[in-house]
Amino acid sequence: MKTNARSIALETLIKVLAQGSYSNISLNHALKGAKLPAEESRLATNLVYGTLQNKLYLDYQLKGLVKAKLKEAYIEPLLLMSIYQLLFLDKVPARAVLDEANKLAKAFGKPKSSGYRLVNGILRSFQRRGTILPKEDDPDYLSVKYSEPKWLADYLVANWGPKRAEKIMASFNTHAKNEIRISNLVKEGQVVYDLKKAHFNPVESALADRSYSLSRGGIILTDFFKEGQVTVQDEAASLVAEAFDFTGNERVLDSCAAPGGKTIQLAEKVSEGQVTALDIHEKKLRLVRENAQRMQVADRVKTKALDARKAGGYFSKGEFDKILIDAPCSGLGLLRRKPEIRYSKQPADITNLAQIQLDILNEVAGLLKSGGELVYSTCSISVEENEENVQKFLKAHPDFVLKPFKTAKVKAEQGMLKILPDSYNSDGFFIAKFTTRG
Numbered sequence: 419m420k421t422n423a424r425s426i427a428l429e430t431l432i433k434v435l436a437q438g439s440y441s442n443i444s445l446n447h448a449l450k451g452a453k454l455p456a457e458e459s460r461l462a463t464n465l466v467y468g469t470l471q472n473k474l475y476l477d478y479q480l481k482g483l484v485k486a487k488l489k490e491a492y493i494e495p496l497l498l499m500s501i502y503q504l505l506f507l508d509k510v511p512a513r514a515v516l517d518e519a520n521k522l523a524k525a526f527g528k529p530k531s532s533g534y535r536l537v538n539g540i541l542r543s544f545q546r547r548g549t550i551l552p553k554e555d556d557p558d559y560l561s562v563k564y565s566e567p568k569w570l571a572d573y574l575v576a577n578w579g580p581k582r583a584e585k586i587m588a589s590f591n592t593h594a595k596n597e598i599r600i601s602n603l604v605k606e607g608q609v610v611y612d613l614k615k616a617h618f619n620p621v622e623s624a625l626a627d628r629s630y631s632l633s634r635g636g637i638i639l640t641d642f643f644k645e646g647q648v649t650v651q652d653e654a655a656s657l658v659a660e661a662f663d664f665t666g667n668e669r670v671l672d673s674c675a676a677p678g679g680k681t682i683q684l685a686e687k688v689s690e691g692q693v694t695a696l697d698i699h700e701k702k703l704r705l706v707r708e709n710a711q712r713m714q715v716a717d718r719v720k721t722k723a724l725d726a727r728k729a730g731g732y733f734s735k736g737e738f739d740k741i742l743i744d745a746p747c748s749g750l751g752l753l754r755r756k757p758e759i760r761y762s763k764q765p766a767d768i769t770n771l772a773q774i775q776l777d778i779l780n781e782v783a784g785l786l787k788s789g790g791e792l793v794y795s796t797c798s799i800s801v802e803e804n805e806e807n808v809q810k811f812l813k814a815h816p817d818f819v820l821k822p823f824k825t826a827k828v829k830a831e832q833g834m835l836k837i838l839p840d841s842y843n844s845d846g847f848f849i850a851k852f853t854t855r856g
């Protein structure tokens with residue numbers, strides 16, 4: 419069978435569902451090798467993300483239709499991907515979905531396997547029966563409808579009430595925008611003009627400065643990206659560096675830096691200063707250096723492999739004017755972009771990560787100069803990793819206070835900002851800004 423959007427999507431889904439690979443890495447790898455036309459790449463991306471975002475709902479549709487154990491690894495992903503197309507892709511006729519599933523089953527099945535008959539039979543039974551959903555008063559209703567594990571659906575309802583929780587869950591199942599940030603070192607107006615000319619149709623973000631969503635992918639293959647005029651960064655992520663007030667000659671510590679999205683943004687702001695970028699994983703710091711090089715700020719960035727929980731043994735007290743802790747987190751704000759995260763995370767992960775985050779915060783705070791600025795951020799929306807950690811930190815450090823901040827487009831009057839994913843259709847993010855008293 420010739421490689422096409424559906425074979426790439428199925429290959430990726432098998433890797434993610436049967437082998438635990440990450441969707442973005444597996445899909446990019448497969449697309450790079452396949453060199454499909456842009457429209458086919460878009461379809462492959464849609465099939466992978468759409469199937470993973472709706473996996474529990476699609477699994478539920480198989481209820482009562484699968485009578486025996488599905489032995490070959492491709493069958494379940496193929497059934498889910500086919501039902502996804504039948505239910506969510508209006509432009510693909512049902513007949514084409516079944517024909518393509520038949521071809522894929524023959525190509526991915528073992529020689530002489532009759533798996534294709536099984537796939538065809540199940541899909542036809544599904545078409546006859548139609549979709550099913552638990553009753554609205556069933557405790558599993560929201561979990562199945564929005565394809566979130568039950569604990570997470572319950573968690574969202576407990577924290578934001580049923581209406582907002584539904585909005586958040588629905589927004590997690592929409593497509594992520596193609597978001598870029600224009601470097602502070604180039605003329606924004608000129609780049610926007612050039613992006614329009616190149617048919618990227620940039621639309622300005624309502625949230626972050628110099629952020630735009632593009633109407634199509636492929637920016638990383640262009641000179642805009644290669645020459646460091648733009649970088650790929652979600653608008654909520656790029657808001658974090660905006661929380662600082664820079665003069666331009668500060669010593670900055672980025673304590674959890676890889677792959678360096680925020681390091682380069684901070685470096686763009688300190689033409690006379692320097693950013694020290696730490697990460698616990700030496701290997702990942704290569705990405706920080708590469709990003710700094712591409713974005714033309716390598717001369718302002720130093721990297722160091724270090725566990726930030728031990729930073730006090732390496733740097734002097736009060737050594738930095740600004741400190742960013744973009745902490746390792748559960749990623750609960752990224753479920754749109756990394757849909758499979760939701761199926762592997764457990765409530766205990768939130769508790770464990772919250773403790774690591776607090777340990778980093780407690781240690782690194784000692785390196786802040788009196789009157790300096792410390793920004794703590796996560797790409798999680800959980801209360802434990804964010805507001806609760808802020809309160810615990812303040813209790814343990816009476817010399818620190820929250821500092822209200824204002825970015826180009828939003829305000830945090832209490833010094834804390836939580837961006838929920840349905841507000842701007844961005845990643846979910848939390849940002850808190852501290853300074854010392856007096």
Ligand SMILES: C[S@@+](CC[C@H](N)C(=O)[O-])C[C@H]1O[C@@H](n2cnc3c(N)ncnc32)[C@H](O)[C@@H]1O
Pocket residue numbers: 673674675676677678679680681696697698699702724725726727744745746747778
């Ligand atoms: C959320 S990511 C940072 C993203 C980065 N700031 C950016 O904008 O590209 C968190 C990073 O913290 C690193 N990390 C985890 N535990 C750490 C620790 N104890 N000390 C320093 N870095 C740590 C991880 O390896 C990961 O690269």
